[in-house]
Amino acid sequence: xxxxxxxxxxxxxxxxxxxxxxxxxxxxxxxxxxxxxxxxxxxxxxxxxxxxxxxxxxxxxxxxxxxxxxxxxxxxxxxxxxxxxxxxxxxxxxxxxxxxxxxxxxxxxxxxxxxxxxxxxxxxxxxxxxxxxxxxxxxxxxxxxxxxxxxxxxxxxxxxxxxxxxxxxxxxxxxxxxxxxxxxxxxxxxxxxxxxxxxxxxxxxxxxxxxxxxxxxxxxxxxxxxxxxxxxxxxxxxxxxxxxxxxxxxxxxxxxxxxxxxxxxxxxxxxxxxxxx
Amino acid sequence: xxxxxxxxxxxxxxxxxxxxxxxxxxxxxxxxxxxxxxxxxxxxxxxxxxxxxxxxxxxxxxxxxxxxxxxxxxxxxxxxxxxxxxxxxxxxxxxxxxxxxxxxxxxxxxxxxxxxxxxxxxxxxxxxxxxxxxxxxxxxxxxxxxxxxxxxxxxxxxxxxxxxxxxxxxxxxxxxxxxxxxxxxxxxxxxxxxxxxxxxxxxxxxxxxxxxxxxxxxxxxxxxxxxxxxxxxxxxxxxxxxxxxxxxxxxxxxxxxxxxxxx
Numbered sequence: 001x002x003x004x005x006x007x008x009x010x011x012x013x014x015x016x017x018x019x020x021x022x023x024x025x026x027x028x029x030x031x032x033x034x035x036x037x038x039x040x041x042x043x044x045x046x047x048x049x050x051x052x053x054x055x056x057x058x059x060x061x062x063x064x065x066x067x068x069x070x071x072x073x074x075x076x077x078x079x080x081x082x083x084x085x086x087x088x089x090x091x092x093x094x095x096x097x098x099x100x101x102x103x104x105x106x107x108x109x110x111x112x113x114x115x116x117x118x119x120x121x122x123x124x125x126x127x128x129x130x131x132x133x134x135x136x137x138x139x140x141x142x143x144x145x146x147x148x149x150x151x152x153x154x155x156x157x158x159x160x161x162x163x164x165x166x167x168x169x170x171x172x173x174x175x176x177x178x179x180x181x182x183x184x185x186x187x188x189x190x191x192x193x194x195x196x197x198x199x200x201x202x203x204x205x206x207x208x209x210x211x212x213x214x215x216x217x218x219x220x221x222x223x224x225x226x227x228x229x230x231x232x233x234x235x236x237x238x239x240x241x242x243x244x245x246x247x248x249x250x251x252x253x254x255x256x257x258x259x260x261x262x263x264x265x266x267x268x269x270x271x272x273x274x275x276x277x
Numbered sequence: 278x279x280x281x282x283x284x285x286x287x288x289x290x291x292x293x294x295x296x297x298x299x300x301x302x303x304x305x306x307x308x309x310x311x312x313x314x315x316x317x318x319x320x321x322x323x324x325x326x327x328x329x330x331x332x333x334x335x336x337x338x339x340x341x342x343x344x345x346x347x348x349x350x351x352x353x354x355x356x357x358x359x360x361x362x363x364x365x366x367x368x369x370x371x372x373x374x375x376x377x378x379x380x381x382x383x384x385x386x387x388x389x390x391x392x393x394x395x396x397x398x399x400x401x402x403x404x405x406x407x408x409x410x411x412x413x414x415x416x417x418x419x420x421x422x423x424x425x426x427x428x429x430x431x432x433x434x435x436x437x438x439x440x441x442x443x444x445x446x447x448x449x450x451x452x453x454x455x456x457x458x459x460x461x462x463x464x465x466x467x468x469x470x471x472x473x474x475x476x477x478x479x480x481x482x483x484x485x486x487x488x489x490x491x492x493x494x495x496x497x498x499x500x501x502x503x504x505x506x507x508x509x510x511x512x513x514x515x516x517x518x519x520x521x522x523x524x525x526x527x528x529x530x531x532x533x534x535x536x537x538x539x540x
Contacts (some may be wrong), residue, residue: 009365013358024395076454081291084281104479112299212388
């Protein structure tokens, strides 16, 4: 009986996960192979045969890549400054940049509507200083979706990087400097390589997150910028085409898992390569 | 660690990033008090009428109550299951396989929208559950990783020999857990529960599929509203939502310090 103790304690949480996560998602994956005419890949053939779907798939990739890139650059710059600030300032800056993470995605996407809209902050400012004479159409563009997604996920990138950048030993900088490295050289030969693991973790989070976000593409991209997640919602809840919805869900799962495995392998290779040297 | 000197250019770039992150929130707060029927920043005039309007809209008030009920229920389910699991994982490290702890992070690896759609098919269609318990169960899954991780982290620093001593002196193991282990990991339990609560309160992906006629959560209502009307009411309700978050954060900051929670 005592030997069962630990298992009894983990049982409720395990059952919750198994019954409410593993089984339902496995069901979705399985159903994606139940073709109308009995073929295993019928649904996939139907999905890829439609040019609209292919455009959506490629667009989703493009948007996720771009928002990962923007978050990576912005997150690195932010984390680099925060990691090197004085302890008190660091605390304030961390709270400032992490706070958005704790607010609703709807609120954060809405804030970009207020910024990029026809009467939004950017247009008002540009009109006032005479940069343009007519409001620009910034909303419902791919750029708006990318900016909104990068805004959602840059805090995650900062969290992944601040710890890594903080822990770089001061002696390493001193050594590099005394051996004649220029500040730029120190950055590219010491700081950047040591930050790579954090950059990889952050990129996984941003890429998979961007792919799965529903609200931002709807509010900032509209009909023209449909992505896999908005297409999944539309198929499931508006046209009730569950075969298509299952297939899109399976494709999204495949992309997410591939991304996690590929980036994990990359991180391992870099770690192994470093040991060899 | 003290401050390090960095290139002034990268310092400016870093500040711009912080501005990119904090700016939109300041803009939302500004537009919520603007005395204009459209969103204006910097605000023109000052009014609190948009806040009044939030409380006059039945959809917002009712869905806020639903959101609180769901967040409370979901957090409780996740807390009970997650606390037991986190305790077993660190107390019986040798008897449970090493990989066991990582299965509780599965929800992080499944796109939320895929999870939401699968929940709809299982809970609503297959088991015909009402909306409210479905939402609680769905949110409990989203919250579980936070609970297991944060409570697990605070259990890692706990010396189980204290509990063993009490048990060997004749205390009932369950009582030993309540009166010795739990008080020692109190801050971790609170932090985990708060993170879970905020996660549930902000959830969109699961609620999108599970809410239906009559029962809706606040984020869903705001999302629906903003697609029809683009006025400062949304800013006001956003500020109120943020205020709830800040209130909850202030609570943990006071009891254990935020920096510990983030890491």
